[in-house]
Amino acid sequence: DAGVTQSPTHLIKTRGQQVTLRCSPKSGHDTVSWYQQALGQGPQFIFQYYEEEERQRGNFPDRFSGHQFPNYSSELNVNALLLGDSALYLCASSRQAYTDTQYFGPGTRLTVL
């Protein structure tokens, strides 16, 4: 049973560029949440997708957008990258948007130069 997978593992971009990160949820899970973790900080909630719609959103600008596909996989897109977007981006999956345990992927390390 595959856990949560994310791609790519590492990514280097320059300011102003756009990036797309991908996540496949754990088998049997239909909800995907995205978190941003800056160095030395705890993860911060970006948004959550369930039934292909954004259901909740954290305090992040519109430059951060996402999508969920019919197979429950998800993408996180960030436009007009800033230096401050450099972080570890974590994807978590769960069942039906419940508040129970979320299963996290290994993360994508984004560096913006």
Added chain:
Amino acid sequence: SQQGEEDPQALSIQEGENATMNCSYKTSINNLQWYRQNSGRGLVHLILIRSNEREKHSGRLRVTLDTSKKSSSLLITASRAADTASYFCATAKAINAGGTSYGKLTFGQGTILTVHP
């Protein structure tokens, strides 16, 4: 913004000793969860305690929850060098909309635990 504050920020102990980490939060919750993170990689779920529970055990882990004080503690007994990691508490609060309950996790800043062999 972070919901919780964790204390201490860093903890250094010898193998065999117990490690205690504390977490405080500000608003009402459905449950509180503890996660572990090695070397800035993915988070591993350790234990979940619901708001109507006061104590929970899992192997060498013991978690307590005091909702009146809005605080929780994680105790790792007989620590091992392999327990070296960052530990995060996360609170979960359900939001009900359209007949479905949605939840998200709000994390604290974490405690860096170093266990020396």
